[in-house]
Amino acid sequence: MAEQGKGKKPAPGKRSGNQPKRPTASRAPERARPGATPAKAGRAKTPAFDVDSDLDKSGLAEFFAPVAGFGVTMSTLFRPVVTEQYPFEKAPTAPRYHGRHQLNRHPDGLEKCIGCELCAWACPADAIYVEAGNNTPEAQYSPGERYGKVYQINYLRCIFCGLCIEACPTRALTMTNDYELAGTTREKMIFEKDTLLAPLRSGMLAAPHPMVAGLSDGDYYRGDVSGPTTEQVAWVKERRPEDESLSAAGAAATRAAKGGKE
Structure with a gap:
């Protein structure tokens, strides 16, 4: 009977007497997520606000407390005034200021x-x-x-x-x-x-009037025109004799014509 029992296999789920135990895996500790604080970690305790802390000040500290509170105000009183009196005094703008x-x-x-x-x-x-x-x-x-x-x-x-x-x-x-x-x-x-529209400068002739004779629009954009001509002044004088720009433009055209002849 003993020899017959040697060939028997142990039932499923049971260990034989001479079979070593399987080592149980120990559970690894959970890693803390980055940025997360442990629940029971030591935290810095916030001191309780003492409503009677002002009562513990000395008499000298209580005397200078208003002066310390107005320290910035008192120091500003002795600085030069930088207030701009606009609109009575207008400060100049930057050269490249973007206005109208x-x-x-x-x-x-x-x-x-x-x-x-x-x-x-x-x-x-x-x-x-x-x-x-x-x-x-x-x-x-x-x-x-x-x-x-x-x-x-x-x-x-x-x-x-x-x-x-x-x-x-x-x-x-x-x-x-x-x-x-x-x-x-x-x-x-x-x-x-x-x-x-920009106002007329001295010597300009109010539009409408013809272009300078013999020049194209490209000559205007290249800056080849320096002022009105006598032909332009005569054209405006014939059609708008009451134009206020005629006198200054006529004088400028006459000077330019004399300078060209010289």
Whole structure:
């Protein structure tokens, strides 16, 4: 009977008497996640606020407490005053300050704007509106075929980024140092062409009038025109004898003609 029991296999799930025990794997400790603080870690205790701490001050500390509180104020009293008395005293702006826009003119008085609308396309705030018109022999406002008939800038939208200045191919649009653009109504903040157009300088002839004889619009853009000619002055005098710019423009044209002959 003993020999017959030697060939028997142990039942499933039971170990024989001489079979070694399988070592049990010890459970590895859990690693803390980065940035996580253990629940039972030692934390710095916040000291309790003592409402009676001011009562423990000495008499000298209580005497100088208001002086310490107004230390910044007292030290500022002895510094020079830097307050600007605007609008009675206006401080100069930086040379490259971006202020109100201006539509420029050529030296003879013709407008530089050709109504190409590139400034309106470049505006990220959609603040510019341009409507072009055609030049005619009796109404020549700018060199070439077209001019800016309608020009509006909405300063309620303008962000003064200067992208319209970079897009202008004729340098007709620039920005001045004028920063006083306040208005009482929304309509007054939409500047029209008559407000944006640069005033006539001494010696310029008010448009419309013909271009300088023998020159093209490219000559104007290259700066070959230095002022009005006697032919232009005669043309305006015949059609607009009451024009206020005739006297100064006529004198400038006469001087230029004499200088050319010499």
